[in-house]
Amino acid sequence: MKKKYVIIYAASLLASILAHAFFVKEWSDGRYMTGPGDGLAQMVVFKKLLFEQYTHGNFFYNYTFGLGGGTFSQLGYYFSASFLFLASAAVVWLLQGVQLIGEADALFWAESAVLISMIKLSLIIFTAASVFHYLLKHRAASFTGAVLYGASIIYFRHEAYWEFFTDTMIWLPLLVLGAEKIMRERRPAWFIIACSMTLINNFYFAYINLIFIAIYVLFRWLIRLEQHEEKRWIQCRMFIVSGLISFGISAAAFVPVVYGYVNNLRPPYRENIEWLHFDDNILFTSRIIILPAVFLLFLFILSFYKNRVFRLFAGLSLLFILFHFSPYAASAFNGFSAPQNRFEYVLAFTIAGAAAAGLSQLTKLKLKELLPATVLVLLLYLYHIQRYELDIGKPANQSILLLLFLTIAALFAAVFAKKWTKVAVYGVVILSTLFVANTYQKYALSEGGGLDSVTKAYLMGEEYKGQESSELIRRLQKEDDDPLMRIDWMNGVRNNTPIIYGFNGFSAYSSILNKHLLTFYWHDLSIDMGRESVSRYASLGDRANLYSLLYGKYYMTEKTNEASVPYGFKKNLESEHYAVYENQYMLPFVKTADAIYSESELDKSPVLAKEQAMLAGIVVADPSGETEQAPKPADLIPESDITTKHARYQNGRLTVTGENGGELNITPKQASSAPGDYYVSFYLKSKAKDKGFRLRVNDYATTRKSNQSIYKTGVNDITIRVPKSEHISIKLPEGTYELKNIALYEENYETLKSAVRQNKTEKADKLKWDKNQLTFAYHLSKDKYIMLPIPYEKGWELKINGKKQPIKKADYAFIGFQAQKGDNHIELTYYPPYFKQSALLSAVSLLLAVFYIRRKKPGSK
Numbered sequence: 001m002k003k004k005y006v007i008i009y010a011a012s013l014l015a016s017i018l019a020h021a022f023f024v025k026e027w028s029d030g031r032y033m034t035g036p037g038d039g040l041a042q043m044v045v046f047k048k049l050l051f052e053q054y055t056h057g058n059f060f061y062n063y064t065f066g067l068g069g070g071t072f073s074q075l076g077y078y079f080s081a082s083f084l085f086l087a088s089a090a091v092v093w094l095l096q097g098v099q100l101i102g103e104a105d106a107l108f109w110a111e112s113a114v115l116i117s118m119i120k121l122s123l124i125i126f127t128a129a130s131v132f133h134y135l136l137k138h139r140a141a142s143f144t145g146a147v148l149y150g151a152s153i154i155y156f157r158h159e160a161y162w163e164f165f166t167d168t169m170i171w172l173p174l175l176v177l178g179a180e181k182i183m184r185e186r187r188p189a190w191f192i193i194a195c196s197m198t199l200i201n202n203f204y205f206a207y208i209n210l211i212f213i214a215i216y217v218l219f220r221w222l223i224r225l226e227q228h229e230e231k232r233w234i235q236c237r238m239f240i241v242s243g244l245i246s247f248g249i250s251a252a253a254f255v256p257v258v259y260g261y262v263n264n265l266r267p268p269y270r271e272n273i274e275w276l277h278f279d280d281n282i283l284f285t286s287r288i289i290i291l292p293a294v295f296l297l298f299l300f301i302l303s304f305y306k307n308r309v310f311r312l313f314a315g316l317s318l319l320f321i322l323f324h325f326s327p328y329a330a331s332a333f334n335g336f337s338a339p340q341n342r343f344e345y346v347l348a349f350t351i352a353g354a355a356a357a358g359l360s361q362l363t364k365l366k367l368k369e370l371l372p373a374t375v376l377v378l379l380l381y382l383y384h385i386q387r388y389e390l391d392i393g394k395p396a397n398q399s400i401l402l403l404l405f406l407t408i409a410a411l412f413a414a415v416f417a418k419k420w421t422k423v424a425v426y427g428v429v430i431l432s433t434l435f436v437a438n439t440y441q442k443y444a445l446s447e448g449g450g451l452d453s454v455t456k457a458y459l460m461g462e463e464y465k466g467q468e469s470s471e472l473i474r475r476l477q478k479e480d481d482d483p484l485m486r487i488d489w490m491n492g493v494r495n496n497t498p499i500i501y502g503f504n505g506f507s508a509y510s511s512i513l514n515k516h517l518l519t520f521y522w523h524d525l526s527i528d529m530g531r532e533s534v535s536r537y538a539s540l541g542d543r544a545n546l547y548s549l550l551y552g553k554y555y556m557t558e559k560t561n562e563a564s565v566p567y568g569f570k571k572n573l574e575s576e577h578y579a580v581y582e583n584q585y586m587l588p589f590v591k592t593a594d595a596i597y598s599e600s601e602l603d604k605s606p607v608l609a610k611e612q613a614m615l616a617g618i619v620v621a622d623p624s625g626e627t628e629q630a631p632k633p634a635d636l637i638p639e640s641d642i643t644t645k646h647a648r649y650q651n652g653r654l655t656v657t658g659e660n661g662g663e664l665n666i667t668p669k670q671a672s673s674a675p676g677d678y679y680v681s682f683y684l685k686s687k688a689k690d691k692g693f694r695l696r697v698n699d700y701a702t703t704r705k706s707n708q709s710i711y712k713t714g715v716n717d718i719t720i721r722v723p724k725s726e727h728i729s730i731k732l733p734e735g736t737y738e739l740k741n742i743a744l745y746e747e748n749y750e751t752l753k754s755a756v757r758q759n760k761t762e763k764a765d766k767l768k769w770d771k772n773q774l775t776f777a778y779h780l781s782k783d784k785y786i787m788l789p790i791p792y793e794k795g796w797e798l799k800i801n802g803k804k805q806p807i808k809k810a811d812y813a814f815i816g817f818q819a820q821k822g823d824n825h826i827e828l829t830y831y832p833p834y835f836k837q838s839a840l841l842s843a844v845s846l847l848l849a850v851f852y853i854r855r856k857k858p859g860s861k
Contacts, residue, residue, distance in 0.1 A: 005130075011143060012125035012150075016118045018434050019151040022441040023114045030457070033114040035161035036450040040464065041509055043163050044109040045496045046078045051089050051104050058771040060795075061830040063484070064499060066508025066537065067517060067550065068790050072832045074512045076257030077164075081200050084167050088116055106500050107459045117159050117166075124169045125150040131173040132353060134180065135225070135309050138360035144426045145356025149173075151437045152348035153290055153444070160445050168205035169345050171198035175213045179239075183220060183229050188242040189853045195246035200253040203261065208333055212346045216316065223312045245852060248845025256832030259794070265515040265522075266534055267714035269338040274327045282324070283384045284400050287444060289324060289344045290436060293407040294429050295351050296380065298358035300373035307361050313353035320347040338710040355429070362422050367415050374408055396443045403432040462577075463492065465500050469556075472575045473501055476554060479573070484589050484769065487580075488539055488547065489556035495536045506552065507538035514791050520813035526607045526681065526719040532704045533711050542566045542700070543721045544677070545611040545752055548587045549811070550789040555581045563699040567677050567723070567749060585749070585756050590764035590776060592784045592819075593617040598627045599812065607719050608633045608679045608745045614811045615755040618785045621809060631751070636744040641667040647732075652740035656732050666728040666744060676748040680728050681719040687736040696731040698722045717741070774828040780821050788815045794833040801825050 017024070023033045034040060053062055053071065062071045072080050079085040092112075095101045101108070125146045132142035150169070158165035171194055178191025198206045217239065221232055230238075247254065280286045283296075295317070304310045323329035324347060330339035381404060384390070390397055410428040413421040446452045458464055469491070476487070486504045491497045498505025513535065521527045521537045525546070529538040540546040544567040547555070555569050559579050569581035595617025602610050602619060612631040613619050642649070643665045646658025656662035666680065686693055690708040694701060697720040705712035722728055728744065767776035778786065790796075792809040798817055799805065801824065810816025819826070 008129055008139075008143065009122065009126045012129065012146070013118075013122040015125055015147050015151065015430065015434070016121040019121060019147075019437045020114055020118050020441075021434075022438040022446070023117075026446065026452070027111070027114045030455050031446070031452055032110040032454045032456075033117060033160055033451065034110045034454050036453050037161065039161055039163075040106070040110070040454065040459075041494055041496060042078065044106040044113075045499050046075055046510075047085065047089075047109040048104065048106050049499050050075065050079055050085070051092065054086075054089060055093050056771070060832055060835075061772040063769065063790075064502075064504055066498075066510075066513070066791075067486075067506065069508075069514055070256075070260065070793055070795055070830060070832055072835075073256045073260030073795070074510060074514070076253065076260060077202065077204055077512050078510075079164055081202075081253040081257065082164055082167055083197065083201055084116075084120060084170075085164070088112075106465065107456065110454065110459060111456075113159075113163065117163070120159075120166060120170075121150050121155065124155070124166075127170050128173045128349070128352065131177045132356045134177060135353070136356060136360045138356075140423070140426050141356045141359035144359055144429050145352040147430050148292060148295075148355050148433050149349050149352030151433045152345070152352075153286075153437065153440045154288055154344050154348055156437060156441055156445060157287060158342075158345070160449070160451060164202065165205070165342065166345075167201055168198065168209060169349075171201065171205075172209055172212070172346065172349055174198075175209055176216060178242075179213055179217055179220070180225075182238050182242065183217075183235050184226055186230055186234075186238070187853075188238055191239070191242045192246050192249070192849050192853065195243060196249040199246060199250035203254055203258050204335075206254075207335065208343050208346065211333065212343075215319070219312055219316055223308050223315070225308050225312070241852065245845050245849050248841050249849060250842070251838035251845065252835065252842040255834050255838040256795075259833040260512050263515050263794070264512045265518040266337070267712070269331075269710060271338075271708065271710075273331050273339060276322075276326050278325050280325065281384055281388045281390075282321070283381060284390055284397055285388070288341050289347055290400070290440075291321075292351065292355060292429070292433065292436075293377070293404040294358070294411075294425075294432075295355045296377045297370075297373050297407065297411060298354060300376050301358065301365065301369050303364060303366065303369055304358050304361050307357055310354055310357035310361065313350050313357055316350040317347065317354050320344075320350055323347075359426065359429070362414050362425060365411065365415055367412075370411055370415055377404075377408075396439055399435065399439050403435065407432060464494070465491075468575050469578055470501060472556070472573060472578050472580060473503055476556075476573055476580055477503065480553070482553070484551060484767075485553040486551050487554040487556055488552055490538055493531055495538050506540055506550070507536070509536040511535050513537070514793050514813070516793065516809065516813040517791050522713055522715045523717075524607075524812040525610060526715075526717055528700075528702050528718060528720055530702050532702070532713055532715075534713055535711070540566075541719070541721055543611070543679075544568045544583075544585065544749065545615060545747075547583055548585050548752055548756070549591075549611075549614055550814075551587070551589050553583050553586060555583070557581075563723070566721075567675075567747075568752070585752050587615075587756060588759055588763055589767065589789065590778060591759055591787045592762060592778075592780065593787065594782070594784045595628045596620060596623045596625065596785070597630060598623050601627065602630050605630050606633060606635075606679070606681060606743060606745055608747055610812075612751040615751045618787055618816055619811050620816065633745045633747075636668045636670060636746060637666070637742055639668065639670040640744060641665075641669070642742075643667070649739070652738060654732070654737045654739040656734050656737070659734060661731055661733045663729045663731040664739065666730075666742070667726065668728075668744060668746075671724070671746055672748065674748050676724055676746060678722050678724060678728060679719055679745040679747060680722065680730075681717070681741070681743045681745075682730070682739060683716050683741045684718055685716045685738045687738065691735070693733050693735065696729075698725060698727075698729055721747075772830040774826075776826055778819060778824045778826060780819055780824065782821050784819060785810070785816055786819050786824075786826070787811060788828075790815045790828075792816075795830050795835070797829045797831070799827040799829075 060072045065071050092104050128149045129143045129146035132145050136142055174194035178194040181187040181190045198209050282289055282291050327339040330341050333343040334340040406428050410425045414425050488506045490507050495507040495509035527541045542564050565581050568585045570584055572582040573580040597613040597619045599619055599621045609631040645663050647656045647662030690706045692706045694703050764776040764778050787810050792815050796807055798807050808816045
């Protein structure tokens with residue numbers, strides 16, 4: 001028995017290698033199986049981050065992740081609990097231990113992507129082949145169907161761009177096996193194992209998998225595969241109990257990660273969602289699913305429907321093909337958010353199951369059925385060619401037609417001959433699948449999707465991680481060895497630049513982030529990030545007050561952009577193309593205050609007033625005592641002239657008429673001559689239905705999303721800091737805009753300078769950050785609040801002098817707490833939300849699982 005499994009896995013590995021033939025060649029030429037977008041911006045970056053964390057014994061928190069965050073929770077959508085990543089990380093760690101490989105940086109994970117993918121795909125094929133064999137008892141047909149599933153184009157699309165997506169393709173067949181074991185044998189073990197693993201591995205795809213398995217069970221109750229299956233109420237009871245035990249086992253990973261997801265901030269999708277939209281050519285050019293010719297031919301062989309497994313998978317396939325054309329279904333599978341076609345791997349599985357079941361019935365195939373099926377399928381292909389006006393001269397389209405005719409020829413040969421031609425059919429289906437996979441890799445992913453640009457030279461160049469910028473940062477870190485200092489620098493639009501280079505920064509890009517930080521950026525402080533987009537934050541809008549508050553010690557920029565350097569920063573280092581500026585008004589990492597401001601009282605105040613309140617004291621949501629009066633900076637707009645150029649402005653509507661754009665100019669009359677900045681605030685929304693645009697305010701530039709974009713924040717209140725000048729020019733491209741609530745404030749930074757002077761009298765002692773714990777001592781001359789530039793999130797625990805104390809959300813998004821006069825020995829420790837309770841639940845559930853599985857042996861009551 002073991003030998004059979006070895007042979008099956010060897011065949012699976014061979015099929016996987018052949019399915020990756022194009023990418024293997026690309027790898028030998030220095031091009032990698034990683035997307036130029038999220039592949040380089042997130043996948044390889046988060047692998048680098050988590051690998052470094054885990055191999056240093058730190059499993060929960062990382063100060064380098066944006067402004068700091070619980071990586072176990074916030075990166076649970078990606079890799080933090082991924083079995084395949086953990087296994088690959090363990091192998092890499094062992095290889096480093098014997099000095100066979102060097103640093104596991106982003107370049108390393110990009111280089112190793114094709115090898116990891118080949119191993120993963122071999123596991124997917126092996127698992128699917130084993131499950132199909134359990135259903136069909138036909139090894140060749142089962143293996144052929146498994147290759148059809150594993151090497152489907154959605155696998156390569158997901159693996160190239162968002163590789164953690166494909167992990168779930170292993171757990172899906174196992175869930176089906178688990179469901180079948182309950183229905184046929186009254187054995188819950190496989191279902192508990194598969195359900196637990198999918199819940200632990202990725203909560204998002206567990207949601208999709210569990211929806212599918214519920215649909216699968218409903219279909220199975222309509223189509224009985226065996227005569228002696230358990231009664232439905234018994235099955236239902238076992239599914240419920242097994243599911244609850246699985247949720248319990250997964251709790252230590254599932255609960256903290258889902259908590260992170262719930263505490264993310266994503267604007268609701270407000271666009272109308274259609275029920276059906278037939279816009280994808282799934283026979284020739286779809287980027288997501290290409291229906292195999294053998295599957296289409298089998299759909300029209302009526303005698304195959306006598307086989308219950310074929311009937312089951314054909315019915316499921318037709319349902320999920322309908323779902324593929326339903327934006328509403330795509331929304332439902334995405335948590336009723338924006339429609340996203342991420343569930344089609346389920347369709348690939350059901351298609352493979354139907355094809356495998358049909359192949360197992362080849363001996364029953366008759367010419368009188370094959371002929372009309374062939375005609376109908378040819379008409380279907382002809383319809384798609386005409387409807388989508390396909391260019392048959394294109395190699396990819398020619399390949400699809402060639403494989404169609406080869407499949408038809410093989411099936412006709414199987415009808416007339418009874419032995420070796422059956423093997424030829426399996427070979428044609430497998431080779432067709434491998435050919436389509438490699439063709440898709442070349443034309444859709446490499447040439448059409450930009451993977452051919454992901455090279456070693458690019459990853460080591462200045463656009464990603466170049467030598468000049470890296471050396472400058474290393475020089476700075478050598479000169480200033482403060483492990484907590486933050487440097488504001490982002491390479492282009494790569495928000496995870498700090499992780500790539502290995503420094504503490506001010507930017508992050510992840511589908512799940514701390515909602516308090518996002519609210520801080522989008523609403524509370526209205527910080528422009530240079531690019532409107534959800535799932536990310538970046539920089540601090542060049543606002544000096546915020547750098548000082550959040551321990552922003554250095555500002556790095558290209559020399560061509562030195563006009564944007566924040567107030568109070570002095571040039572410290574430079575290279576040929578870059579310069580580093582040092583903050584001359586640094587506040588300490590541990591800041592104290594006795595002045596309290598109310599968040600609600602500041603709610604309608606301009607952001608400059610909020611910054612000044614944070615500098616002068618602490619801002620809390622629920623102050624327990626008397627509060628200070630909110631600062632009230634003067635609005636200069638009433639005493640300013642507003643004019644336009646190549647534009648008309650009336651009743652809050654700006655119409656830009658110039659072909660090269662136009663502008664609205666503000667000329668303040670009452671500003672002082674003292675050095676400082678202006679803060680200009682306004683509400684801005686384009687009237688164009690579907691068009692993004694670029695906004696410039698003097699030398700500052702930012703971009704805004706189209707009103708139709710699913711990545712639009714929905715926040716239209718903007719605040720821009722500009723150095724003092726005679727005019728403030730709001731420049732926009734041609735079009736019509738709603739522009740209102742314009743306000744202008746002057747900042748002379750006296751509050752900042754006062755805060756720097758006040759915080760020099762007392763300072764923290766013995767400050768140490770070790771993994772998920774921060775400790776320090778602080779002697780206070782009187783009772784005060786202590787504030788830290790560490791994002792507030794559930795999971796932090798505070799002890800002062802050995803006693804637990806509450807933590808407040810201070811300054812909108814950060815940690816604050818009360819300390820008493822005298823010596824304070826402070827210990828802050830982070831664990832993922834509800835981790836201890838859920839870990840206990842996991843342990844208890846594992847014991848329950850053992851008891852339940854032993855009790856539910858076949859024949860037991």
